[in-house]
Amino acid sequence: MTLPSSVKIVEVGPRDGLQNEPGELTVATRVKLIEALADAGLRHIEAGSFVSPKWVPKMAGSDQVFAALKARPEVTYSALTPNMQGLEAALAAGVKEVAVFGAASEAFSAKNINCTIAESLERFRPVASAALDAGVAVRGYISCVVGCPYQGAIAPQAVVEVAQQLLDMGCYEISLGDTVGVATPNRIGALLEAVQRKVANQQLAVHFHDTYGQALANIYRALEMGISTIDSSVAGLGGCPYAAGASGNVATEEVIYLLNGLGIAHGVDLAALVQAGAAISAKLGRDNGSKVGRAMG
Amino acid sequence: MTLPSSVKIVEVGPRDGLQNEPGELTVATRVKLIEALADAGLRHIEAGSFVSPKWVPKMAGSDQVFAALKARPEVTYSALTPNMQGLEAALAAGVKEVAVFGAASEAFSAKNINCTIAESLERFRPVASAALDAGVAVRGYISCVVGCPYQGAIAPQAVVEVAQQLLDMGCYEISLGDTVGVATPNRIGALLEAVQRKVANQQLAVHFHDTYGQALANIYRALEMGISTIDSSVAGLGGCPYAAGASGNVATEEVIYLLNGLGIAHGVDLAALVQAGAAISAKLGRDNGSKVGRAMG
Numbered sequence A, B: 001m002t003l004p005s006s007v008k009i010v011e012v013g014p015r016d017g018l019q020n021e022p023g024e025l026t027v028a029t030r031v032k033l034i035e036a037l038a039d040a041g042l043r044h045i046e047a048g049s050f051v052s053p054k055w056v057p058k059m060a061g062s063d064q065v066f067a068a069l070k071a072r073p074e075v076t077y078s079a080l081t082p083n084m085q086g087l088e089a090a091l092a093a094g095v096k097e098v099a100v101f102g103a104a105s106e107a108f109s110a111k112n113i114n115c116t117i118a119e120s121l122e123r124f125r126p127v128a129s130a131a132l133d134a135g136v137a138v139r140g141y142i143s144c145v146v147g148c149p150y151q152g153a154i155a156p157q158a159v160v161e162v163a164q165q166l167l168d169m170g171c172y173e174i175s176l177g178d179t180v181g182v183a184t185p186n187r188i189g190a191l192l193e194a195v196q197r198k199v200a201n202q203q204l205a206v207h208f209h210d211t212y213g214q215a216l217a218n219i220y221r222a223l224e225m226g227i228s229t230i231d232s233s234v235a236g237l238g239g240c241p242y243a244a245g246a247s248g249n250v251a252t253e254e255v256i257y258l259l260n261g262l263g264i265a266h267g268v269d270l271a272a273l274v275q276a277g278a279a280i281s282a283k284l285g286r287d288n289g290s291k292v293g294r295a296m297g
Helices: A013-020 A027-039 A062-068 A084-092 A106-113 A117-133 A156-168 A185-196 A215-224 A252-262 A270-284 A291-296 B013-020 B027-039 B062-068 B084-092 B106-113 B117-133 B156-168 B185-196 B215-224 B252-262 B270-284 B291-296
Strands: A008-011 A044-049 A076-080 A097-103 A137-143 A173-178 A204-208 A229-232 B008-011 B044-049 B076-080 B097-103 B137-143 B173-178 B204-208 B229-232
Touching: A008 A204, A008 A252, A013 A027, A013 A044, A027 A044, A027 A062, A027 A270, A044 A062, A062 A076, A062 A084, A084 A117, A097 A106, A097 A117, A097 A156, A106 A117, A117 A137, A117 A156, A137 A156, A156 A173, A156 A185, A173 A185, A173 A229, A185 A204, A185 A215, A185 B252, A204 A215, A215 A252, A215 B215, A229 A252, A252 A270, A252 A291, A252 B185, A270 A291, B008 B204, B008 B252, B013 B027, B013 B044, B027 B044, B027 B062, B027 B270, B044 B062, B062 B076, B062 B084, B084 B117, B097 B106, B097 B117, B097 B156, B106 B117, B117 B137, B117 B156, B137 B156, B156 B173, B156 B185, B173 B185, B173 B229, B185 B204, B185 B215, B204 B215, B215 B252, B229 B252, B252 B270, B252 B291, B270 B291
Parallel strands: A008 A044, A008 A229, A044 A076, A076 A097, A097 A137, A137 A173, A173 A204, A204 A229, B008 B044, B008 B229, B044 B076, B076 B097, B097 B137, B137 B173, B173 B204, B204 B229
Antiparallel strands: none
8 A cells, every 4th residue: 555656636627616516707807717727836737628618608718718828838637628610719729638538337428418428438539539639648548436416326347347448549548536425445446446457546646525534535546556646636626416506626725735745745735736726716706615725825 | 654454433413523612502502413423423422511501501401412312222321520429429320431621731730720740630529439339430531732822832751640540540532632632643653652651551531622724634643553533623613712712622524534545443423423514503503613524525
């Protein structure tokens, strides 16, 4: 049980977080948040989504966000591109890393993107291929890796199969998402044990939602199992579409506090991060979803 | 790394929680909360404190609380008794279990109770002795077991020494409190390793505050290390006197959700517990401090 000596944080607040927050959202607010996160030392920031504004109105204008961002060679700004049209728009905007978003639950895939898992993977294949041809890295998300709001418990083997197909099409990293936040550390242990038989730790990330307050315990379990890439969202941005008033993504501040305590390197300045979280929370007129943010803010 | 098969929850919301909540608090509100917790299956409930109302005004009338509680042979209602006067009042009120409250930090002891750790233990000795003579069980709390707001990091050995003295004076259980919530799982691991060399797991409890969102990860680490008694507070009642707006005790709902996921027995009905937490939160006009409570409420 050796913990990793350093961890890569993938900050998803400006995309997965903001797209689920109520209220007004301008391109300027998004850019300001992203710049503050980069200033705080984050090196992997999901900055937008190239998807129809009919489906995700909050991410409209992602091309303007990317155009406004200061060039920082040390920072990777990524974007979600669910289809070829999205990828083309992302490439036109100069995006250097994109992500596709599969599910381990048939019921979730059907409700969310109106197709089977197999069909969704077929749709992603040309997207990934064209991205790689353009020299753009592709990340693969898998949602509902432990539980599904429509289908209940998900077998680890279902996740393994989707992960392998995403790797086959050229994804360099697979982010395992507990979309509804129902996991506990034993479920994460069993899931990772199954996935690690087929996929190297270096290609795996965990993406946990804190709906039931379990995310940090699950992240600790993942660290114990050698995982060294963690998705998180500043100020816990993002809600849960399946439970009104519920918490969203695990807060980056809590993850950094944990890593500091564990002596694991990450490169993020916690005080600057807390300021960024306080600023976006105030701007959105919401409570700060990070306990670290509230205690230190 | 075998997790315990069952866990004893010590519900501290009606004491450690409520005493730190702002606003009005009546005996009737306290009794209603305690009855709801017992109805939900909690079997160990810290129901009050026999201490000068000058110091802890919220706990005034604890004798009336105990008098009003329905007799339930299966439930232990305990009270804090920091001195002989408190113990006498508790015995007069028919209390069957009391607790004394030491610190592992000299600076905290000085600021909080205006004496050294050794002096505080000398003060507790006759209290514990008289309680045992009256057939009343005594629990020992140790605060600041990992960090102190005035002194910084606390060495595990300081905790071991206080624990041994509390056991020597007849405490049947030692509750290890991370009063300021600064612990991370490695610190809990090192602390428990040191304490377990001298004290059996059956005599240990963990009492974690969630100031920085680390409590559940720390509880998971404690479970991994064989600890099977956990203090927690419904709805996360209780704030942090050292950081305005910060979180207090770990929420019992989150602990029960974790134990359910891990398949560890505890005897608590989560839905009934969530109702109790929602009711007291509404009564106090505060946000529900439990994420499980917000998601399920």
